[in-house]
Amino acid sequence: xxxxxxxxxxxxxxxxxxxxxxxVVLDVFKPGEKLPSVRTLxxxxxxxxxxxxxxxxxxxxxxxxxxxxxxxxxxxxxxxxMSAYRKNALKDFLQSLKxxxxxxxxxxxxxxxxxxxxxxERRQDGGKYD
Amino acid sequence: xxxxxxxxxxxxxxxxxxxxxxxVVLDVFKPGEKLPSVRTLxxxxxxxxxxxxxxxxxxxxxxxxxxxxxxxxxxxxxxxxMSAYRKNALKDFLQSLKxxxxxxxxxxxxxxxxxxxxxxERRQDGGKYD
Amino acid sequence: xxxxxxxxxxxxxxxxxxxxxxxVVLDVFKPGEKLPSVRTLxxxxxxxxxxxxxxxxxxxxxxxxxxxxxxxxxxxxxxxxMSAYRKNALKDFLQSLKxxxxxxxxxxxxxxxxxxxxxxERRQDGGKYD
Amino acid sequence: xxxxxxxxxxxxxxxxxxxxxxxVVLDVFKPGEKLPSVRTLxxxxxxxxxxxxxxxxxxxxxxxxxxxxxxxxxxxxxxxxMSAYRKNALKDFLQSLKxxxxxxxxxxxxxxxxxxxxxxERRQDGGKYD
DNA sequence: GTGGTCTAGACCACG
DNA sequence: GTGGTCTAGACCACG
Numbered sequence: 001x002x003x004x005x006x007x008x009x010x011x012x013x014x015x016x017x018x019x020x021x022x023x024v025v026l027d028v029f030k031p032g033e034k035l036p037s038v039r040t041l042x043x044x045x046x047x048x049x050x051x052x053x054x055x056x057x058x059x060x061x062x063x064x065x066x067x068x069x070x071x072x073x074x075x076x077x078x079x080x081x082m083s084a085y086r087k088n089a090l091k092d093f094l095q096s097l098k099x100x101x102x103x104x105x106x107x108x109x110x111x112x113x114x115x116x117x118x119x120x121e122r123r124q125d126g127g128k129y130d
Numbered sequence: 131x132x133x134x135x136x137x138x139x140x141x142x143x144x145x146x147x148x149x150x151x152x153x154v155v156l157d158v159f160k161p162g163e164k165l166p167s168v169r170t171l172x173x174x175x176x177x178x179x180x181x182x183x184x185x186x187x188x189x190x191x192x193x194x195x196x197x198x199x200x201x202x203x204x205x206x207x208x209x210x211x212m213s214a215y216r217k218n219a220l221k222d223f224l225q226s227l228k229x230x231x232x233x234x235x236x237x238x239x240x241x242x243x244x245x246x247x248x249x250x251e252r253r254q255d256g257g258k259y260d
Numbered sequence: 261x262x263x264x265x266x267x268x269x270x271x272x273x274x275x276x277x278x279x280x281x282x283x284v285v286l287d288v289f290k291p292g293e294k295l296p297s298v299r300t301l302x303x304x305x306x307x308x309x310x311x312x313x314x315x316x317x318x319x320x321x322x323x324x325x326x327x328x329x330x331x332x333x334x335x336x337x338x339x340x341x342m343s344a345y346r347k348n349a350l351k352d353f354l355q356s357l358k359x360x361x362x363x364x365x366x367x368x369x370x371x372x373x374x375x376x377x378x379x380x381e382r383r384q385d386g387g388k389y390d
Numbered sequence: 391x392x393x394x395x396x397x398x399x400x401x402x403x404x405x406x407x408x409x410x411x412x413x414v415v416l417d418v419f420k421p422g423e424k425l426p427s428v429r430t431l432x433x434x435x436x437x438x439x440x441x442x443x444x445x446x447x448x449x450x451x452x453x454x455x456x457x458x459x460x461x462x463x464x465x466x467x468x469x470x471x472m473s474a475y476r477k478n479a480l481k482d483f484l485q486s487l488k489x490x491x492x493x494x495x496x497x498x499x500x501x502x503x504x505x506x507x508x509x510x511e512r513r514q515d516g517g518k519y520d
Numbered sequence: 521g522t523g524g525t526c527t528a529g530a531c532c533a534c535g
Numbered sequence: 536g537t538g539g540t541c542t543a544g545a546c547c548a549c550g
Contacts, residue, residue: 007326011549025232048550086233090243092226097247099219102155103212107248111241113220117227118237141525167537178527183538191321196397199538200534271540285492297522308542313523329523330549342493349489350503356482357507362415363476367508371501373480377487378497401534438535 001028002036004045012047016055021064024081035065035073131158132166134175142177146185151194154211165195165203261288262296264305272307276315281324284341295325295333391418392426394435402437406445411454414471425455425463 001023004015023029035041038056042049056073059065064081067073075081100110131153134145153159165171168186172179186203189195193210197203205211230240261283264275283289295301298316302309316333319325323340327333335341360370391413394405413419425431428446432439446463449455454471457463465471490500 006331007328009328011329013549022232051550054549082233086230086235089226089229089233092222093230093240094243094247096219096222096226097244098251100216100223101248101251102152103216103219105216107244110223110244113224114227114237114240114244117224118231121228121231143525168539169537178529180528181526183540184525186538197538198397198399198534199401200536202537273540282492298524299522308544310543311541313525314540316523327523328549330521332522346490346493346495349486349493352482352486353490353500354503354507356479356486357504358511359479360476360483361508361511362412363472363479365476367504370483370504373484374487374497374500374504377484378491381488381491403534441535444534 002041002045004047013051013054013058016052017058017064020055020059021081021085024064024075024078025085029075031075031078033075035075037072132171132175134177143181143185143188146182147189147194150185150189151211151215154194154205154208155215159205161205161208163205165205167202262301262305264307273311273315273318276312277319277324280315280319281341281345284324284335284338285345289335291335291338293335295335297332392431392435394437403441403444403448406442407448407454410445410449411471411475414454414465414468415475419465421465421468423465425465427462 002016002019004012004019006012008015010018020029020035024031029035035056036044038049038052042052045052056065056067060067060073062084063076064084065073066076097110132146132149134142134149136142138145150159150165154161159165165186166174168179168182172182175182186195186197190197190203192214193206194214195203196206227240262276262279264272264279266272268275280289280295284291289295295316296304298309298312302312305312316325316327320327320333322344323336324344325333326336357370392406392409394402394409396402398405400408410419410425414421419425425446426434428439428442432442435442446455446457450457450463452474453466454474455463456466487500
């Protein structure tokens, strides 16, 4: 379910964070659900437990998860997560859009890219439920 | 003209690179124009000449500028720069768009954001020629 | 394994780059293999770590190696390296051949040089497996 | 007749040297012929007289030209120049050929490149005498 | 321990 | 004066 790319330039702990957030957004992880323990996940992914720990701590600081001493780490309410996720995606989206505009691309061309991407993502989603 | 933020987590040499590329895209730096010398810019920005050197050499490897030892560093042809810039912006744009789509935003809402951003950028451009 | 000539007019970091590429071409370094760490190699060769760093970063930009911060620097897939290497060797070959042709050497004589060099290189290879 | 590329990474004084040697090899400059004076050539090419001076001095050291105090600089005997030129081209040729062989290219393929280059150079030569 | 960034400062070739 | 290379040495994030 959770996978990481050891060869990526993105730090493992950050891949892990993004991965977990994405799984909540896609309704794979449900609010209140218990995450695998630090040790379990570390063994499963073959990474240092400290790395998992750092991810969980970061996620807790961002209110994506909450930990109950001794009982584990759990997914928070979805609306909190969704709004954080969307806010972040939107920030990146607008920033890259502004750069794109500076390169003299037309609004129509940008919208064509939007349509094409929606079509492609829809196709992929369909595949998932075959 | 060129400014850097010493407190940013983005390395100085990368800020510098982005800064210079943007100034070319915005036609502030013209092809063939000489950039400030490594030492001059280092003194101006209060950073080490090696840091400027690294920026210039990186930009040269990316064909954004060309350096002539003993003569200076100069802006390359604009089409090379523009296509590299747009390719990069487009990659970021599509990546953030995909994340946005996962958060169940509608294509129409995305397009409204596109229109709003175009309007805002146009306003800014208009300001430049007042 | 890796050696440099401090007296050469070829910069140390470039000697190092050529050295590493050659060792991959000759199958001494295998894809995925970890290179010596920046500090280790610096100590071994008696040069500054920054010089090794520059080599490794250059090689990474050319997709010869990939560096994972905190983990090390590793050899990339061989096909990428081979094609870059051959493309470069071929460019030099054709350039020197054109100069040779200007000196009125005959195609037959050039081909004799080719045969002689192949024979000599084969002998050297044979020697390796004695 | 003599041209230089200010944008090239090759130092101007070296371009100049290669240029003059090539013109002798191609029989454009004849042995005993007087080269343009340092000042004249500097004015013509728009470069610093020191740069021309350095080229001429280097060429004299390599016995490509000889200078008669106060009267000018003259082309040496052609056989000296030819053998130096060919020796140099041959060294580069063999070196790049060895690299090419390491990339597992076949002797036949190398010879095909030789034939193709001869054909192309002959075509160019033909054009010159139209 | 590993690579990545940066400062301070030296010396070089080229023009 | 200009870019290019290099040493010495510091501090950082990541694992």
